[in-house]
Amino acid sequence: MKKLLYILIIVFTYAYNFAQSADEEIYFPADTSKKAFHPSRELITSELSADTDEESDDSEAQNEIAELYGDFNTTAIHQFKYKEVFQNRDSILISFEKDKFVLPVIGKINSHYGWRRYRPHYGTDIDLEKGDSVRVAFDGVVRYANKKVKGYGQVIVIRHFNGLETVYAHLSKIFVSPNDTLKAGTVIGLGGSTGRSTGPHLHFEVRCLGISINSEDIIDYENGTLKKQNFLLTKKDAEETYNLRFKKYHSLAKNKSIYIVKKGDTLSKIARKTGIPLSYLMKKNKLKKTTILKPGRKLYL
Ligand SMILES: [Zn+2]
Numbered sequence: 483m484k485k486l487l488y489i490l491i492i493v494f495t496y497a498y499n500f501a502q503s504a505d506e507e508i509y510f511p512a513d514t515s516k517k518a519f520h521p522s523r524e525l526i527t528s529e530l531s532a533d534t535d536e537e538s539d540d541s542e543a544q545n546e547i548a549e550l551y552g553d554f555n556t557t558a559i560h561q562f563k564y565k566e567v568f569q570n571r572d573s574i575l576i577s578f579e580k581d582k583f584v585l586p587v588i589g590k591i592n593s594h595y596g597w598r599r600y601r602p603h604y605g606t607d608i609d610l611e612k613g614d615s616v617r618v619a620f621d622g623v624v625r626y627a628n629k630k631v632k633g634y635g636q637v638i639v640i641r642h643f644n645g646l647e648t649v650y651a652h653l654s655k656i657f658v659s660p661n662d663t664l665k666a667g668t669v670i671g672l673g674g675s676t677g678r679s680t681g682p683h684l685h686f687e688v689r690c691l692g693i694s695i696n697s698e699d700i701i702d703y704e705n706g707t708l709k710k711q712n713f714l715l716t717k718k719d720a721e722e723t724y725n726l727r728f729k730k731y732h733s734l735a736k737n738k739s740i741y742i743v744k745k746g747d748t749l750s751k752i753a754r755k756t757g758i759p760l761s762y763l764m765k766k767n768k769l770k771k772t773t774i775l776k777p778g779r780k781l782y783l
Pocket residue numbers: 593603605606607684685686
């Protein structure tokens with residue numbers, strides 16, 4: 483019995499590690515440290531003190547968003563809320579009408595949102611020099627700040643009153659702490675190359691209910707302005723457009739280079755259906771004759 487338990491632990495550990503390493507650059511990283519990093523607050527308090535008269539407006543907006551998100555988790559970098567929210571509605575409209583927007587960093591885009599060679603890239607990479615100021619895009623509250631997150635390195639997540647969240651990764655320094663209220667344009671940290679990064683840049687994500695959307699859908703990086711007054715996230719967008727893996731598999735399936743296992747399928751059935759030799763299917767997908775195929779599994783053809 484003891485031995486079985488031991489084997490199970492090994493298997494689960496292996497499976498977990500595999501799932502982690504198989505994931506993209508920084509989409510579902512392990513939260514390596516639950517402890518929030520609390521640096522000096524001096525830098526932001528001077529900027530905040532002048533804006534106390536707007537506080538009631540902000541807190542009202544914040545309450546609406548809080549309801550939508552359900553909670554304000556300062557220990558998890560990802561908060562996927564779209565499934566819960568879309569149980570009762572098909573879309574959510576984010577309005578920027580009252581918002582001031584500031585580009586986090588002015589620089590060239592090194593890498594766009596989308597599928598990269600081997601994995602999805604859920605952010606927009608903006609070129610910078612180590613030590614450059616990184617600014618918060620909209621008014622908001624720091625939800626998460628951590629110096630050591632797998633992939634992301636030093637990272638800050640800010641929840642905005644408009645309903646979005648923004649993520650700032652690979653920083654070399656963090657100046658803010660969870661629950662700090664910030665005005666758009668406040669310097670929140672310094673750029674760097676921490677985490678999985680090949681050189682100094684800002685990995686910037688815009689998220690809506692936990693879904694990383696393409697920031698270029700709303701931001702005009704050349705002019706440093708917003709492209710639109712509103713952003714509508716539909717359930718379909720959340721599940722398909724902004725689900726890069728779904729998109730990739732869908733296009734592969736369309737090109738007939740991938741087969742999605744259906745209920746009742748066996749390897750030999752699939753070989754017959756697709757006309758692809760059984761031995762080739764097994765080799766290509768590293769399968770044994772006895773492997774049980776679960777519906778939904780993707781096979782390379
Ligand atoms: Zn990136």
